[in-house]
Amino acid sequence: MxxxxxxTAISAALGLVDKIAGQLESLIFNKPAPEPTPHSVTTVLxxxxxxxxxxxxxxxxxxxxxxxxxxxSDRRMIKMYEESMAxxxxxxxxxxxQRNASADLVVNAKINKQLSDxxxxxxVDLGHIFKYLGTIGYELEDHYxxxxxxxNQATA
Numbered sequence: 001m002x003x004x005x006x007x008t009a010i011s012a013a014l015g016l017v018d019k020i021a022g023q024l025e026s027l028i029f030n031k032p033a034p035e036p037t038p039h040s041v042t043t044v045l046x047x048x049x050x051x052x053x054x055x056x057x058x059x060x061x062x063x064x065x066x067x068x069x070x071x072x073s074d075r076r077m078i079k080m081y082e083e084s085m086a087x088x089x090x091x092x093x094x095x096x097x098q099r100n101a102s103a104d105l106v107v108n109a110k111i112n113k114q115l116s117d118x119x120x121x122x123x124v125d126l127g128h129i130f131k132y133l134g135t136i137g138y139e140l141e142d143h144y145x146x147x148x149x150x151x152n153q154a155t156a
Contacts, residue, residue, distance in 0.1 A: 003064035004048055006075040009082035010062065011045035013129050014144075016089050018042075020122070021147050023096055027115050028150045041144070066136050078132055081125040088122040116154070123151030 018039060026033035041059075044051050048064040067075065095115055100108050130148065133139075 001072060001075045001079060003067040003075065006067045006070070006078050007048065007050055007062065007064055008045060009079040010067075010129060010133070011043060011050050013078075013082040013085050013126065014043045014050075016085050016122075017126065017144060017147055020089060020092065023092075024119055024122070024147060024154075025150045027096075027099070027112070027119055028154045060138075062133070062136075062138055069136060070132060074132055074135075078129055081128045085122055085125045085129075088118045088125070092118050092122070119151075119154045123154050126151060127155075 021039075022034045022036060025031075041052065041054050042056075044053070050062040051058055052060045052062070070078075092115065095111060095118070098111050099115060100112070102108050102111070126147070130144075
């Protein structure tokens with residue numbers, strides 16, 4: 001698998017994190033979902049690199065050359081984890097709006113259990129992607145740290 005495909009998968013996975021972070025933390029810590037706000041750290045795929053910026057100022061890049069040092073099997077695994085995250089996210093989008101929406105407490109409990117299972121799956125996959133990024137020297141900050149903490153709680 002070429003490094004650009006892997007970069008695209010990493011970018012897509014981080015984009016999913018951006019979309020789900022508040023809801024994930026809301027579920028795991030049993031608190032109201034925060035209003036969506038812009039994150040101070042953003043990632044954008046530009047050609048053959050992911051540009052990481054803080055408040056719009058570039059702070060680092062992940063390049064295709066750096067990704068190419070990962071073994072082919074690792075690059076395939078990253079793509080597999082991103083696809084699994086996307087599948088969990090697709091289901092999450094349908095189920096999350098139903099969270100605590102029923103007058104029936106048993107229905108609410110079943111929905112919350114389903115969301116918890118999806119969160120665990122999402123978090124395990126994300127953890128693997130973060131592990132691979134760590135092997136090439138990338139530790140993402142900001143809400144990624146918050147999500148990492150929430151995921152640790154979800155999978156504990």
